[in-house]
Amino acid sequence: MNLLRGFFRFWYDFIVGDSVVLAIGGGAILMAGALLVWAGAEAIAQILLPVMVAGTLALSLPRPRNRTEG
Amino acid sequence: MTHTALLVATAFLASAVEMVEALTIVLAVGLIRGWRTALTGAASATVALTILVVAFGPALVHYVPLRGLQVVVGTLLLIFGLQWLRKAILRAAGLKASHDESAIFEREVGELSATGTVTTERGAVDWNGFVISFKGVFLEGLEVVFIVLTFGANAGRFGPSVVGAAAAVVLVAGTGVIVHRPLSRVPENAIKFTVGVALSTFGTFWGGEGIGIDWRLKDGMLLVLVAIYAAVAFGLVAWLKSGSTRRLPGSAQWRTS
Numbered sequence: 001m002n003l004l005r006g007f008f009r010f011w012y013d014f015i016v017g018d019s020v021v022l023a024i025g026g027g028a029i030l031m032a033g034a035l036l037v038w039a040g041a042e043a044i045a046q047i048l049l050p051v052m053v054a055g056t057l058a059l060s061l062p063r064p065r066n067r068t069e070g
Numbered sequence: 071m072t073h074t075a076l077l078v079a080t081a082f083l084a085s086a087v088e089m090v091e092a093l094t095i096v097l098a099v100g101l102i103r104g105w106r107t108a109l110t111g112a113a114s115a116t117v118a119l120t121i122l123v124v125a126f127g128p129a130l131v132h133y134v135p136l137r138g139l140q141v142v143v144g145t146l147l148l149i150f151g152l153q154w155l156r157k158a159i160l161r162a163a164g165l166k167a168s169h170d171e172s173a174i175f176e177r178e179v180g181e182l183s184a185t186g187t188v189t190t191e192r193g194a195v196d197w198n199g200f201v202i203s204f205k206g207v208f209l210e211g212l213e214v215v216f217i218v219l220t221f222g223a224n225a226g227r228f229g230p231s232v233v234g235a236a237a238a239v240v241l242v243a244g245t246g247v248i249v250h251r252p253l254s255r256v257p258e259n260a261i262k263f264t265v266g267v268a269l270s271t272f273g274t275f276w277g278g279e280g281i282g283i284d285w286r287l288k289d290g291m292l293l294v295l296v297a298i299y300a301a302v303a304f305g306l307v308a309w310l311k312s313g314s315t316r317r318l319p320g321s322a323q324w325r326t327s
Contacts, residue, residue: 014216015146017153026149026273030141034281042283049278050295053148053270054302060156061306062165063313 025056072289074230076296077221080268081234084217087261088210089242094171094252095206098178103199110195111203116239118204119211123218123232130223137280143220144277150216151269158263159303163310168259171252217269224276267303271295 016023029052036045092112100108130139160166185198218235222228245253274295278285285291 015149019153019156022152022156023149026152027145029148030145030277030281033278033283037282045281045283046278046286049274049283050298053152053274054298057152057155057159057270057302058306060152061159061310 019060021060022056025052025059029053029056072292073225076268076272076292077225077230078234080265080272081214081217081221081231082238083261083268084265085214085235085238086242086256087258087265088214089239090171090253090256090258091169091174092207092210093242093246094175095178096203097246097250097252098175098182099199099203099206102179102182103196103202106194107196107199108203111200112207114200115204115207115211118208119215122215123228126219127222127228130219131226134223136224136226139223140276140280142280143224144273144275144280146216146273147220147269148273148277150213151266151271151273153266154262155266155270155299155303158259158266159306159310161259162263162307165310171254171256171258175252175254221272224272263303267296267299270299 029049032052033045033049036042036048096108096112099111157166161168182199182202214235218228218231221231225231242253271292275285275292287294
């Protein structure tokens with residue numbers, strides 16, 4: 001049982017780590033890209049894929065608070 | 071050419087970072103539990119990791135369809151690379167504590183010392199120390215194995231990633247033997263930042279090919295992706311620094327110490 005728990009724990013840490021946004025985002029980006037290719041918009045996918053990666057990275061970060069606060 | 075150079079460089083840098091962390095643990099075990107124990111544990115872990123590469127590498131290339139492999143590996147590399155990049159960005163912006171090898175070394179030595187002095191016969195191995203050394207090298211090395219396997223499987227040849235990773239192991243181990251202390255002056259966060267950009271690049275590139283994209287710039291797209299992700303990452307560091315989010319003392323730096 002401990003071995004099984006350790007196995008799942010390892011993969012959870014490996015894939016999710018400390019950001020669920022990136023874990024879900026990584027898969028979602030390629031799924032969205034695949035849909036675009038399937039719909040015949042491969043040229044758009046070539047541009048949108050890096051944009052979505054950059055956007056997901058930004059989303060995974062904490063929002064900076066305004067300088068004037070406290 | 072671009073492809074191969076990037077493969078070698080990424081495998082080298084990723085492996086170097088992980089091996090620096092493993093070296094810290096091996097040094098602590100060696101100092102407290104004896105060098106035979108530490109080196110036996112490290113060598114056993116290296117053998118186990120090599121077996122993993124030899125066992126899974128050819129199987130991935132020969133039995134898994136390339137398209138499916140590219141999608142799975144691309145997704146994993148993308149997630150993995152973005153995680154590295156996220157951590158490096160947070161550390162560069164001062165929002166996450168830096169990885170301090172000297173502090174980790176002191177902590178490991180303290181913990182090993184606290185468990186009591188171990189008196190082993192001359193030349194004998196202390197098994198508790200062996201396990202700590204083995205685990206340290208094995209767990210850090212797993213990430214390197216993952217990179218070597220995924221790079222090799224996608225490129226259809228393991229040479230570049232194995233050469234890059236092996237060169238890093240030799241360099242870090244050799245340096246460890248010479249200096250005999252943790253490599254705390256290695257600019258770990260800058261390396262993690264670079265590796266994060268590179269892994270995200272390969273993840274996008276191979277994942278894209280897997281879903282049917284025929285990159286117009288071919289391998290040249292790798293350089294474009296590197297440039298885009300590096301620029302975005304630097305921009306995000308600046309954006310985070312511009313806010314008043316609480317910073318951790320001494321964490322806004324690229325170096326580990």
